[in-house]
Amino acid sequence: MTARRPARHRSDAPDAAASSAAPVEGDLYPHMHARFQWQLPDQISLAELCCGRWARETPEATAILSDSDTGCRAHYSYAQLQRAAHRLSNALQRLGVKVGDRVALVMPQRFETAVAHIALNQLGAVAMPLSMLFGPEAMAYRLQDSGACLAIVEAGALPTLREVRAECTALSHVLVVGGAALQEGESDWMAALQAEDARFQPRLHAADDPAILIYTSGTTGAPKGALIPQRALMGNLTGFVASQNWFGFDPRDPSVASEAVFWSPADWAWTGGLMDALLPTLYFGRPIVAYQGRFTPERALELMQRYRVSHTFLFPTALKAIMKACPHPRKHYDLHLQAIMSAGEAVGDAVFHWVQDELGLTVNEMFGQTEINYVVGNCARLWPARPGSMGRAYPGHRVAVINEDGEVCPPGTIGEIAVHRRDVHGTPDPVFFLGYWNNDAATRAKFTGDVENSWCRTGDLARMDAQGYLWYEGRSDDKFKVAGYRIGPGEIENCLVRHAAVANAAVVPKPDADRGSMVKAFVVLSPGHQGSAQLVTELQAFVKGRLAPYEYPKDIEFIDSLPMTTTGKVQRRVLKQLELERAQGRPGASVSG
Missing domain, CATH: 3.30.300.30 (ANL, C-terminal domain)
Structure with a gap:
């Protein structure tokens, strides 16, 4: 595997972000956050950024390292990823999928899931990832609410989809991945791809064109579909490289890079797995492990050992499980971890100190939402982490704690975490979602202030100290x-x-x-x-x-x-x-x- 530099150092990629700051010693955060500026092009294509350019320039580089609990393993290159995506784009076009159509992906971590995202994006359709764990009610709600016209389904989730298909009148066809006896209105993935040309002309996208529709997890109330634009991935990148301790690069010398392999048990059907793991890893042209199987602490450690995983996202429940099942992992496993990011719940100082003592790393806690992902967190290589703190606003994001009237609270006061539509320089922040699908009222309620100069409320409570560190106080409800x-x-x-x-x-x-x-x-x-x-x-x-x-x-x-x-x-x-x-x-x- 060949290490590659970040795309913003390449002449053919959009210069998403730039900082003229020279490195300084000690806490780099104040310098980085104050000087960072967004520089986005008018056209952005996730398919090009995450696959097309690598398929042309480093075609044999590994993209997906596939593994499963059945022992099936395979390596797929960026060239293989692109060829399969071109075939799928042609197949979907033949099935009537058009620009803007929503296509459901009921798929686990596997090569075909990555193929589907690239293919849909270069076609101009909107990918709608759904969890394999969804029951009939959860799946039907999302298919109906989105008006999905087609579903790509792994065979294991096919019975659930069949149970609700009659209720989903917009769903015209189902593409099945894996062996299954097909019914009317269903096609086999492999047969469909083999019938198509491996050449396709990808669509050019505006930065604000919709790319992905992700439904919120629904901890309170009915799930809402957050429509994510092409530009949102660029908005994620400062948080990704920071939480991954620069993802194998030297922040003081960007020309120096080490091999990086990513893995996370996070489901690719939700923001944490898709926007925090799969797409950012492919953006940097690195390999990601796709594991199909049930998470166990022992299996997680075995995977990280086998593939020499250097960077990972482990949510607190996973870290707690590993901590309890294998208190001293380095005595039993040969690990090569350089960074651990965690999010979803508060890490807590017990887990924080265990990671330091037993894995030799400082866990980089991160905070974000489906609507505004990767906005707060830590980067142990560039600024000191404080146990129990969720970190600081990542460069490019203007974050504050506000009261019920939308006013910024003084340091130490508990209020609601909010993110401003514009960064500290007044430039629009690319991380923002476009709005909730068919729910303008919910979109308006998410913001405080006028459309162009507003705070986006998160519903999460925290207090901010004088150095900009946020201390989580829980959900408001x-x-x-x-x-x-x-x-x-x-x-x-x-x-x-x-x-x-x-x-x-x-x-x-x-x-x-x-x-x-x-x-x-x-x-x-x-x-x-x-x-x-x-x-x-x-x-x-x-x-x-x-x-x-x-x-x-x-x-x-x-x-x-x-x-x-x-x-x-x-x-x-x-x-x-x-x-x-x-x-x-x-x-x-x-x-x-």
Whole structure:
């Protein structure tokens, strides 16, 4: 594998960002953030940036390293990726897919998923990734709401799609990846591609042309489709290279590069897997591991060893699982990690220090949303990380904590994290989504201020210190009051996870006749531990001795797993609803994700 320099140093690629700043010693952040300026071209094509140019210039370089729990492995080059994408673009065009049409991708991490994204983009269609884990209701809602005209489906998800297809009147055809007995209106992927020419003339895109439609994870309310433009990937790049400790490049000498291999268990059907892993890795012409199989801590460590993974995105639940299952991984695995990025939930200082002690790295926590991805985080190589902090605004993004009136809060004050449409120089920030699909009211509600000079609200609470570090305080709808005290679940959950018996925890309010509510903790135990009244008392004392007296959980319930979204976030609303139903006398209520 040949290491390559970032595209912005190439003459044929858009100069997405530039800084005339000379490197300085120590904390580089204030200098970088103040001097960074966006420089975007009028035309941007994800297919060209992530595949076309590499297929021409380094065609034999590895793009996808495919692996699976069945032992099937393969390597695919950028040339192979491009040829397959050209064939698929021709096949889709023959099936009637036009510019702007939404095409659903119900696919896991595999070569064909990358092919589909490149093919759809160069055709001008909008890719709509959907999780393989979606049940019939979740899949039907998104297919109906988007008006998807075609679906590309891995055989494992085909039964679910067939169950709801009659309800999705716009869906005219299904392309099936993998062996399956086909029904009317379905075609085999391999047969369709083999019938087509490996040449195709990609469409030229304006920077604001739509590229991807991603539905929010729906932790509260119905999922909304965020329409992502071509330019959004460029807006992600400062966060990607920072959170990946410059992704194999030397920030003081961009001509110096080392081999980089990326892997993440993050599903390519959501923002964390697609925009934080697959597309940025391909943008830099590097290989990414595509693994089809269930995540386990041992399997994750084996994969990182086998492919000499240098850079990874592991969400906090994955890091916690690895920490509990293999406390000393470097004693058992030959790892080559240079950077770990984490997001989705607060990492917490317990995991932060474990990564430092046992993996020899400082985890780069990151924060973003489907609508405005990769806007806050850390870069251990360029500025000091502070345990428990989610980091600072990445270069190119203007981030603040605001109050209900849209005013910027003074340092140390808790408010809502917001991102301004324009950077510190007044230049439009390319990271922003175009709006919610067919939901103008929700789009307007997301912003405070006029259209061109507004803050985008995230719904997440934090406080910012004098140096620009943000300290997460939880979702605005996760906070609750107990005996007059306002409780944030994150601090209690982080404290519980420090205990050897706790693999994961979620804290919610439990209705109480006297106090209004009490602190309730749902706890997933580490391997080898059993729930008992004695352990409940021990955990309560553990929290009491470390946090405020009113924060310890008066009720602890041991469960096998926490309800999670497909993006790895704890669905506290499910647990809150469970407690409410129990309080209302519904004995059959149980935990379900």
